[in-house]
Amino acid sequence: MLGNMKLGLIILLTGIVVVFSVLVLLIIIIKVYSTVVSNAQNSIEAKRVEKQAVKEAAVQEEAPAPVVETAAEKEDDGTIPGEIIAAIAAAVEVIFGEGAVTVTSVRKAKVQRTSKRRSAWKAAGMAENTRAF
Amino acid sequence: MDFLTQFLESILGIFANSGFASLPWENYIMILVSFLLIYLAVKKQYEPLVLLPIAVGMLLVNLYPAIAMGGQTQYIPVAEYLKNHPGDTVTYARVMIDGVECFAKPEQVGGLLYYLYQGVKHGIYPPLIFLGIGAMTDFGPLIANPKSFILGAAAQIGIFITFIGAILLGFAPNEAGAIGIIGGADGPTAIYVTSILASGLLGPIAVAAYSYMALVPIIQPPIMKLLTTKEERSIKMVQLRPVSKLEKILFPIIVTVVVSLLLPDAATLIGMLMFGNLMRESGVVDRISKTAQNELMNIITIFLGLSVGSTATGKVFLSPKTIGIIALGLFAFMMGTSFGVIFGKIMCKATGGKVNPLIGSAGVSAVPMAARVSQKVGQEENPSNFLLMHAMGPNVAGVVGSAVAAGVLISILK
Numbered sequence: 001m002l003g004n005m006k007l008g009l010i011i012l013l014t015g016i017v018v019v020f021s022v023l024v025l026l027i028i029i030i031k032v033y034s035t036v037v038s039n040a041q042n043s044i045e046a047k048r049v050e051k052q053a054v055k056e057a058a059v060q061e062e063a064p065a066p067v068v069e070t071a072a073e074k075e076d077d078g079t080i081p082g083e084i085i086a087a088i089a090a091a092v093e094v095i096f097g098e099g100a101v102t103v104t105s106v107r108k109a110k111v112q113r114t115s116k117r118r119s120a121w122k123a124a125g126m127a128e129n130t131r132a133f
Numbered sequence: 134m135d136f137l138t139q140f141l142e143s144i145l146g147i148f149a150n151s152g153f154a155s156l157p158w159e160n161y162i163m164i165l166v167s168f169l170l171i172y173l174a175v176k177k178q179y180e181p182l183v184l185l186p187i188a189v190g191m192l193l194v195n196l197y198p199a200i201a202m203g204g205q206t207q208y209i210p211v212a213e214y215l216k217n218h219p220g221d222t223v224t225y226a227r228v229m230i231d232g233v234e235c236f237a238k239p240e241q242v243g244g245l246l247y248y249l250y251q252g253v254k255h256g257i258y259p260p261l262i263f264l265g266i267g268a269m270t271d272f273g274p275l276i277a278n279p280k281s282f283i284l285g286a287a288a289q290i291g292i293f294i295t296f297i298g299a300i301l302l303g304f305a306p307n308e309a310g311a312i313g314i315i316g317g318a319d320g321p322t323a324i325y326v327t328s329i330l331a332s333g334l335l336g337p338i339a340v341a342a343y344s345y346m347a348l349v350p351i352i353q354p355p356i357m358k359l360l361t362t363k364e365e366r367s368i369k370m371v372q373l374r375p376v377s378k379l380e381k382i383l384f385p386i387i388v389t390v391v392v393s394l395l396l397p398d399a400a401t402l403i404g405m406l407m408f409g410n411l412m413r414e415s416g417v418v419d420r421i422s423k424t425a426q427n428e429l430m431n432i433i434t435i436f437l438g439l440s441v442g443s444t445a446t447g448k449v450f451l452s453p454k455t456i457g458i459i460a461l462g463l464f465a466f467m468m469g470t471s472f473g474v475i476f477g478k479i480m481c482k483a484t485g486g487k488v489n490p491l492i493g494s495a496g497v498s499a500v501p502m503a504a505r506v507s508q509k510v511g512q513e514e515n516p517s518n519f520l521l522m523h524a525m526g527p528n529v530a531g532v533v534g535s536a537v538a539a540g541v542l543i544s545i546l547k
Contacts, residue, residue: 022396027279
């Protein structure tokens with residue numbers, strides 16, 4: 001019994017010391033990696049925001065030009081080809097009448113993408129069911 | 134007349150083989166206990182997912198003990214067999230017994246619950262349950278507030294104090310370790326440790342562990358109220374910071390590496406728990422993550438419950454040892470809750486009143502019941518107080534803590 005009591009006390013102390021040590025070690029590790037991860041993520045985010053701001057400023061600085069004369073050459077922010085701008089300007093002239101309006105700038109509209117996009121299978125199913133007959 | 138005698142003999146034969154004639158009185162008491170557990174599971178809904186299979190396993194084994202008995206094999210020396218059966222082309226397995234080659238002739242196959250029990254005996258089911266728990270658990274609150282680990286560790290002190298209590302009551306050290314782990318309030322861990330340290334006590338320890346887990350809402354609140362003041366219970370805690378996906382993915386990997394290197398005996402439980410969590414957080418294996426959370430978890434729960442229940446036979450269960458185990462289990466559970474709350478109070482003082490000590494009781498790892506109890510007791514004092522997410526931190530820390538405590542007990546007592 002005395003031997004078992006001695007073992008009991010050893011286990012009590014060992015158990016408390018080991019359990020606390022392991023879990024305190026985990027606290028330290030989690031603190032450290034959380035800080036590292038959040039710092040890294042913050043710096044990436046800051047760089048992204050900075051890049052975005054520079055890009056927006058560049059777009060705003062670009063002077064609007066009358067499209068009628070320069071539509072074919074103008075590239076807007078560089079992502080819309082000149083032919084497309086010319087086609088848009090021509091379509092506007094056809095609708096509103098020659099010389100009635102002047103297209104000063106063209107920009108891409110933001111497309112709202114929802115997280116619930118249809119999968120290929122769903123899209124195929126939808127096309128199958130809504131196909132004109 | 135001869136016909137009548139034979140008819141009576143066959144009726145008497147059936148009666149002689151029936152349970153009424155062959156079952157000892159202890160089995161009838163256990164049948165009543167199983168009825169009580171079925172009542173608690175069905176009517177009171179105390180952990181019914183676990184309690185119902187345990188109760189039915191208990192009922193079946195006490196009605197028909199052979200359902201949990203292993204198969205019987207007859208060993209016949211090969212030479213003797215061939216001499217008695219000349220020309221017989223046998224296909225029995227050959228084994229060497231005392232230098233004599235024998236045929237292992239199966240006489241009788243084992244019962245269903247005997248085979249299901251092999252998953253408990255060889256420590257297979259508890260780690261698989263941990264896999265499911267890991268896949269269901271969000272460690273976000275713990276990562277957001279890692280100090281919760283302190284409360285998860287504090288609640289494990291009850292395990293080691295109960296170990297001494299069990300030694301004082303005359304239990305052998307390995308049995309005392311298995312009894313102490315009830316204080317971790319973690320059924321799979323209790324079963325895992327007991328199957329390694331004292332498999333003979335599996336029935337009473339599993340029943341005690343799951344019963345106390347079911348009774349968390351009754352056992353914990355009086356202790357929590359006794360150890361805290363009204364002001365402490367009313368403390369509102371600030372909202373936890375959001376945790377990024379990368380942090381959540383790194384957590385299971387880091388915990389697995391650290392704990393397995395420090396305590397290899399805890400690697401199985403922690404490894405499975407964290408594997409389940411990595412599947413959940415990575416988001417790339419949705420299908421198997423859902424299987425671990427649902428189908429696998431449910432199947433293992435049925436097997437585990439039935440086989441644990443089948444160990445509670447009358448002769449094993451109705452002994453003074455069982456009464457001691459039930460009493461010590463309750464003591465362990467109360468000590469775990471108390472130390473969790475006491476350390477919660479210490480953290481409250483250390484942080485200048487920013488921590489509500491009630492979340493300390495959730496350090497026992499009955500997930501999520503213990504956290505719900507913290508929330509409920511806190512809201513009784515202050516209806517606008519929401520402690521649930523804060524209590525989930527110590528609660529999941531308790532799961533890790535009890536697995537670490539299990540590793541300590543196994544490494545010393547195995």
